[in-house]
Amino acid sequence: MTEKNTPIRSICVYCGSQSGRDQSYIDAGRALGKSIAENHLRLVYGGGTKGIMGAVASGVLSHGGRVTGIIPEFLMDMEATRHSLGQLSELIVTPDMHDRKHKMFERSDAFVTLPGGIGTLEEIVEIMTWAQLGRHRKPIVLVNINGFWDPLMTLIHHMADAGFIHTAHLVQPLVIDAAEDVVPALLAHWASQVDRDGNDGIISKL
Template identity: 75%
Template sequence: MTKQNTTIRSICVYCGSQPGRDAAHMQAGRMLGKSIADHGLRLVYGGGTRGIMGAVASGVLSAGGEVTGIIPEFLMDKEATRHSLGQLNELVVTADMHERKHKMFERSDAFVALPGGIGTLEEIVEIMTWAQLGRHRKPMVFGNINGFWNPMLELLEHMREQGFVHTAHLVQPLVIDRAEDIVPEILASTAAKGREGETEIISKL
């Protein structure tokens, strides 16, 4: 199992390549991006320059932050414009979705799901699955802008009640309603877990 990471250097953001119908979602993307940059962290994301994905990247870059985009070749003209991709600090082009997700996981110290569609849902669920299987202990966040993720959170609770989320203590994503609170809460949560780990080590000496 991966050792608990007590230093956050990069945050992976999963979100829609479309803007959605609620203007608050695009605003949240830009705000989260700015917050990532303001805290001196790097954004790792799916490389899209449209929709909420583009808003997050733009928020980071406009605040002087660093962005790593990871995108499969076949999506470069669907989720992004090649000209805009040139503005990223780092662009990783992968052969397929599997390689993309693996590289995003490797490059990231925490994961945030903003509003999005089936792809966004699949990505954050896979990260939670890996946590349940003990493959990592990195922070996971639902950016619950205007209650977007409420149906998903209700489903997760239903699964727990029905006994299908085993080792539930390993699957405890943070639920944060405001974009500006996401990075501070990730950092605070990670610092607290780091202190708990130190206490556990000391108690065993």
């Protein structure tokens, strides 16, 4: 199934449901949320209202933006408070993680990853896997706060050098150090794709 190359209207953000030990992670979440709202884009995220997830959503909502939270029923009381969930622009409750991830993919035009744990890593690696397999061409960003994602990029380069990523050109996330620079970089990336592919560029859809 395919769709036309469309402007970036919604951004999926993967990040930790915990705050981490560095205040800059929370600050980056709020800054990213603010930038998403100010550029009139929609946030699509995992629905959590705690940790960095909560900071991103708060950053969007406090600046008049729109937020779609997608969360499995079993995580509602672990990663969020039901009162806070009521403040989201849209809340989608799924039966399981698989359905959550698929809905997040379908509703997003780009994927941004802030610091997080194993769940965050698993989500963005799956998106990179789908890109490698040619299932989409949506841009992927690693927000590299204080070099957080350097080990992942080292591993990806190591796997490519060892001959295990034969389509490495399809697994090229944008690595951006400052959260404030993410949205401008994504919009510029989309514009460059349109210039290269023309209005008839095709993007695969899962």
